[in-house]
Amino acid sequence: MLRSGALRLCAPGVLRGPRRSAAPPTRESRPPPRSFASEVIRVDLSLPNPSWSKDMRLLFDQFMKKTEDGSWKRLPSYKYVSPQRTEVKTFFPDGKPVKEDHMPQAQLFPRSLEEGLGFEYAMFHNHVENRTVCIFQGGPYLQGASGFLHGGAIATMMDSTLGVCALTAGGVAMTANLNINFRRPIPLCSVVVINSQLDKVEGRKLFVSCNVQSVDGKTLHSKATSLFVKLNPKEV
Amino acid sequence: MPKHICSSPSAGWGLGPAKGPKHLWVLCRTSPALHLQRQTAAESRVTERDRGLYCIGRTKVHPESAPLLCCFLKSPPAVLPAQPQSSAMLKRGFQVAGRLSQHRVLPGVPRVLPRLNLTSAFGSSTDSLVSRFCLEKTGLKDYAVPNASWCPDMLSLYHELQEKTKTDGWVKLPSFKSNRDHIQGLKLPFGLSVASGERDWRIFTRCVQGEGQGYEYVIFFHPSKKKSICLFQPGPYLEGAPGSWIQTAAFDHLGHPKGIFHEDTDFPTDASDTGGLGQSLHRFAHGGSLAAMMDETFSKTAYLAGEGLFTVSLNIRFKNLIPVGSLAVLNVDVEKIEDQKLYMSCIAQSRDQQTVYAKCSGVFFQLPLEKESPQ
Numbered sequence: 001m002l003r004s005g006a007l008r009l010c011a012p013g014v015l016r017g018p019r020r021s022a023a024p025p026t027r028e029s030r031p032p033p034r035s036f037a038s039e040v041i042r043v044d045l046s047l048p049n050p051s052w053s054k055d056m057r058l059l060f061d062q063f064m065k066k067t068e069d070g071s072w073k074r075l076p077s078y079k080y081v082s083p084q085r086t087e088v089k090t091f092f093p094d095g096k097p098v099k100e101d102h103m104p105q106a107q108l109f110p111r112s113l114e115e116g117l118g119f120e121y122a123m124f125h126n127h128v129e130n131r132t133v134c135i136f137q138g139g140p141y142l143q144g145a146s147g148f149l150h151g152g153a154i155a156t157m158m159d160s161t162l163g164v165c166a167l168t169a170g171g172v173a174m175t176a177n178l179n180i181n182f183r184r185p186i187p188l189c190s191v192v193v194i195n196s197q198l199d200k201v202e203g204r205k206l207f208v209s210c211n212v213q214s215v216d217g218k219t220l221h222s223k224a225t226s227l228f229v230k231l232n233p234k235e236v
Numbered sequence: 237m238p239k240h241i242c243s244s245p246s247a248g249w250g251l252g253p254a255k256g257p258k259h260l261w262v263l264c265r266t267s268p269a270l271h272l273q274r275q276t277a278a279e280s281r282v283t284e285r286d287r288g289l290y291c292i293g294r295t296k297v298h299p300e301s302a303p304l305l306c307c308f309l310k311s312p313p314a315v316l317p318a319q320p321q322s323s324a325m326l327k328r329g330f331q332v333a334g335r336l337s338q339h340r341v342l343p344g345v346p347r348v349l350p351r352l353n354l355t356s357a358f359g360s361s362t363d364s365l366v367s368r369f370c371l372e373k374t375g376l377k378d379y380a381v382p383n384a385s386w387c388p389d390m391l392s393l394y395h396e397l398q399e400k401t402k403t404d405g406w407v408k409l410p411s412f413k414s415n416r417d418h419i420q421g422l423k424l425p426f427g428l429s430v431a432s433g434e435r436d437w438r439i440f441t442r443c444v445q446g447e448g449q450g451y452e453y454v455i456f457f458h459p460s461k462k463k464s465i466c467l468f469q470p471g472p473y474l475e476g477a478p479g480s481w482i483q484t485a486a487f488d489h490l491g492h493p494k495g496i497f498h499e500d501t502d503f504p505t506d507a508s509d510t511g512g513l514g515q516s517l518h519r520f521a522h523g524g525s526l527a528a529m530m531d532e533t534f535s536k537t538a539y540l541a542g543e544g545l546f547t548v549s550l551n552i553r554f555k556n557l558i559p560v561g562s563l564a565v566l567n568v569d570v571e572k573i574e575d576q577k578l579y580m581s582c583i584a585q586s587r588d589q590q591t592v593y594a595k596c597s598g599v600f601f602q603l604p605l606e607k608e609s610p611q
Binding site: 107108109110112113117118140141142143144145146147148150151152153155156157159160174175176177178179180181182185188 | 414415416419423424436437438439440441443444450472473474475476521522523524525527528529530531532535545546547548549550551552553554
């Protein structure tokens with residue numbers, strides 16, 4: 001799937017210019033009205049791209065089928081998280097790299113690596129059961145012990161998935177505790193499924209847990225429990 | 237008293253049947269890389285077990301001299317670099333055992349083989365692991381060196397610790413693009429190694445190569461104290477979700493955050509408005525990036541302190557967010573080594589220790605690497 005010009009700063013190796021977008025032109029000229037937690041619509045990266053393996057695509061299709069009856073919903077995911085309506089193009093008109101001082105947006109960490117090299121994932125949420133499922137393919141730049149996914153990389157994905165689960169359940173919250181038990185190492189470039197659910201809510205505390213399984217469901221790679229705390233606007 | 241007694245236990249012992257000549261079964265671990273010669277001073281057999289070689293030697297001793305023999309064999313033979321010396325050491329051990337049978341020592345020795353203490357029963361000692369890890373002139377680029385993106389705090393603390401590498405026994409660890417480069421000549425055991433696509437791999441904490449964009453870090457390790465200090469500066473690629481901005485944004489009467497989220501604000505086009513790298517925008521690092529940095533520091537510390545290889549668990553308590561571009565100092569200690577697991581703790585805080593960013597405890601599993609078979 002082609003993407004619109006999202007020029008990367010200091011892209012390792014190749015410097016790429018903006019690419020043609022498959023989205024309709026109106027989308028980029030007029031940003032949608034923004035709400036509290038919205039992001040400027042750039043490109044939804046939670047969609048299949050050439051780097052996705054067969055397993056990943058299969059899983060994605062399975063979950064997309066589940067969204068048909070309305071209980072499941074695919075969650076979009078963007079690279080740039082910004083409240084500003086100014087487009088990236090304005091700052092990178094000639095495709096030249098811009099100094100970091102002028103960089104407008106924040107990059108969401110799991111979306112900051114190039115296609116196929118880092119985190120490739122898509123999240124689905126079931127609002128009835130309060131569950132969030134993330135299908136994740138770890139790329140070659142996430143290496144830990146030789147040939148396996150770095151513990152920190154799966155920790156980042158678990159934190160993201162748990163965060164989304166907490167967000168959809170209770171609003172904006174931040175990670176307070178994250179407790180991960182690793183059972184089996186995950187081979188690099190393989191696909192795993194992260195199932196997370198909200199366990200309980202106590203006031204501002206959200207207890208969320210998740211497990212990481214292989215595609216066939218036979219291998220449990222790791223489990224995590226976490227505590228998220230809802231932010232209280234008045235205290236900020 | 238033999239003069240080779242040292243304190244790290246790597247052997248167990250036991251006694252044979254009460255009647256008849258006393259036989260001392262000596263069980264000691266050696267590095268899998270060593271090939272022991274058959275001992276002539278005593279019967280011995282080498283058994284390959286799950287994690288390393290066991291050399292079982294049997295020699296006639298007076299039962300009460302067993303503690304002395306045990307003490308002697310407690311010096312880990314694998315500290316010695318060359319194979320013949322190690323086997324000679326064990327051979328000598330058995331010879332000494334024979335001589336020791338002359339002496340009467342403490343009575344009341346137990347008759348049961350005690351549980352083998354695996355604390356440092358693995359072949360390689362910390363010193364040999366460190367010297368192998370910190371090879372000079374590898375021709376590989378070491379990323380753990382200062383560059384233009386390092387903030388002043390990080391630079392000054394780096395130089396302080398560099399001084400300590402000369403005087404206090406600290407070692408600066410090199411950091412290569414792939415973990416493969418750190419273990420040249422070695423591989424994961426039991427067919428865990430995965431062959432294909434190695435050239436494309438990059439260790440997660442070096443995934444972003446642009447200076448100052450992703451992880452900027454350097455780890456200093458102290459072999460005898462089994463401690464590490466990691467200087468970590470997260471770059472803009474490691475930023476977190478909007479939730480991490482909300483902590484410092486103000487809110488208007490509708491509960492919507494204002495300031496940077498304000499509808500009317502045109503985006504500032506020159507650096508002075510943002511105060512440099514987002515000072516007024518208060519950007520913070522993703523929680524996962526700190527988790528990864530802690531896991532990485534644990535990983536290197538565990539490997540050097542006791543051949544720890546895989547993470548078993550991580551328990552992170554986040555306290556405060558780390559601003560992008562600022563320094564976080566991670567102090568890691570090895571609490572204990574038990575049951576083939578290394579237990580470590582880490583505290584990430586600001587340089588002046590006034591702000592604690594997170595506390596973490598981690599457990600790593602010990603698994604020695606195997607020598608790669610020559611191709």
